[in-house]
Amino acid sequence: MAEKKLPRPFNRPIPESRYLRKVLGRVYLEPDREYLKSLFAADEVGMVRLVREPTDDERKRIRKIAKEVRRNRGVVQKGKLTILIIIIAGVAVFDLAFKNILVTRAGDQLLESAFGARSNLSGVDFRPLRGSISFSSLTVADKSRPMMNLFELGSTRMDVDTLRLLGGHLIITRMEAKGIRWGTPRKISGALTQAPSSRAPSSQGKSDPTAAGSSGGVAVPEISSVLAGLNIPVPGSFDAKKFVESHAQDLKSVTKITEITSRADTLTQIWKDRVAALASDAQAAAGRASELSSIDVNGIKSLDAAVAAYKQVQDAGAVISKTSTEAQTAYDAANADISAFAAQAAAIPGLVSADSRYLVSLVPDISTGGREILTKIVEVYVRAAIGSWYDRLLQGYGVVTRLADQKTATEKPRTRRLPGRTVVFPSAALPRFWLKQASFDAADTTQSLTLAGRVLDVTSDPDLIGMPASFDFQGRSGAASLEVRGEVDGRKDAADRVSVAASTSGQPLDISGGLEGLEISSVKGNLKLSTGITLMAGGGAAGRVQMEASSLAVTGTYARDSFGGILADVLQQDLPLEAAFDYRVAPDGSISFPSGTTNLDQAVNEVLKSRAKQITDALQARVKTELDGLIAAHQPEIDAAKAQAESVRSAVRNQLDTVAAAGNQVESVQKQLDARTAAIKNQAQQQLQNQLNSLQKGVKIPGLGQ
């Protein structure tokens, strides 16, 4: 058996200097060094060689020492380094071959982390040397509506700062996207099976309106429910007769009429008896007066006869005077009763008017409710619009917040050791993510639709770049246009988190549901809307909405006198309808309208008032007619009572005339008697004088001369 050859460097003579440096210098154990010195030695020419033939065990030992000598050679392990280089090369080749897949996955993860919903990138082409990434399509699902896309991009190209990317900063200097669309349907749910990040903002978790859906963030009442609560009277269904009858017990005029007719009956009965008694007395008085006519005044020759006649006249005069006084008293009493009756009857129109006013007051005045109705109708759409915007703003702000949260998460301090202090070099400080400028547009020639927008400075560290993210967006479809501008400020000391101003013009307004209760099937026209909304740092939002609706056309089966007809007139007038509302969105998503102004106050309210007045007047006229009918039913009773009262008056008057005639007759007789008595008295006096004169001529009385 041949002996095995010794390994290098012991298998051949080598120079002593090299032996000492390359062999003996790499043997560090003294026993091994001594052993080698005993086995190898330099010859006369300075070459080191074996001094004797080693045994088999010594050969083994020499082989081990030779292996250790080789291992102690150099500083770097070339074998491992070669393997490393091969691995790196393999990774590089793999990366180049699969870079697009890797970028696709990284992009999906980034977007899913930012938007909290599934993202689908396709057709990715990453060119690191050129610093560009492009993709053919991107869809990002809506977190709150997994079967809808939040947005969808067509062909998109991004310019990325590759050097910064190696430095851990994704700086997108420019992004151009075409074919952007929102709210497109999905075939597969976009919900993530597991939340991409547990670092979602706590505020989102508390009351995340986006999680409740576009209709869940803000409660939007139905128009039908709004109208149902207003209890609007519709003339066509208003039963005035029933309405008057139901309130008859409260009407004073009806009660008074009943009272008057009853009083008239009582008076009639009383005066019927009294007039009869008065007539009897009058007849008696007339009889006594007639008796006086039998007296022949000229035939009275003596004084006794005259005195007797005079006494008869005096007695008749006293009776007639008494009767006359009673008749006058009765007449005055009848007049008083009749006047009182007339006064009560005269009060009836006033009572009727009062009752009419009372009944009319019970008819609801829809003119005062008109503004409230329209405000509530507008409010429904404002709430829907604001709710939608509010949800979108929260989604946008959520994206920025999640980006910023990722930044802070990487800077978590280590617990066991000091975290140290990070020295920031201003010129070099860059955020992890910075989308400097993104522009997108979409054009659909079939619908003459153009959309364009820009997003600036979306970053994971707004404090570092010192400015808020901003965006503007313009859209046009035919005559309709939309313009949105806003800022999303994620800086720590930002007073307002998000502020947005949006305006539309020429926007078609098409309300084709919710107004069935008014028998209006659709309202179409143009809408111009501008709104501002500010998300406040403390939560919630505030803003103002201004709306202008013009060229409105209303279709439906509403009756002209119905409220639907009124609303149609209001909407279809030439004057544009304007409304402005201040609103506040509470952190829980509820919307309140602290103030609002509208030209509905003027234009709409005037129309409403006019129409409402017509309806109210019609209702009032019908109520008055019903009331007049009710009064007319009692009119014959009132007229009969009046006639009776008049007949009483006439009867009393006749009796009074009769008595007066009798009195006149007595007076005449008395005057004749007085004249006759005076004549008799003069005649007797003359005769007595004559006799006295004759006596004086025939008898001479002494002392008188003659």
Added chain:
Amino acid sequence: MFIRWIARIIAVLNSNRRPIEVGAAVACAFLLALMPSGNLLWIILFLLTFFLRLNLGIEMVFLAVFGLLAPLVDRPVDAVGYWFLTIPGLQGLFTALYAVPLAPFTRFNNSMVAGGLLLGLAAWIPVCLLAMQGVVLYRRHVHPRIVNSKLVRAIKSSPLVSRLSLAVGRVRGMYGAAGS
């Protein structure tokens, strides 16, 4: 496992390996222990040791030992690092360095990283020389005495030491025999 690590260290100390391999391993362990991990610089330095001719076993063991002690010197490390990072004359260099791709991943602008690196590098040669000297002295004076002492001979007869001896033998087979 631990016995195998111990065996490997004993085997290295008793083998024909260069003392600088041990010294460099200890010095690298000291450097890595002073720096906070979790940054690209630490990872690069750590990976680098895999390709250098130094003893990984000793490096791991000393990394664990120094790692336990490192928090005791955190404040000086932090102070040195912050002082270094705020030297006005070096601001331009650091700013330019920060702009270099991948540099931010090293977190060199953190005071603990910079301080650990600075102190670790400064102490690298002294630590290495000390460790090398220790190996030489061990091999020259301690090891022969230990091997020839009565106590060791008595202990060698115990089962544990038998297992240790077996392990050392296996490791020596890996690293090569080194005499007795």
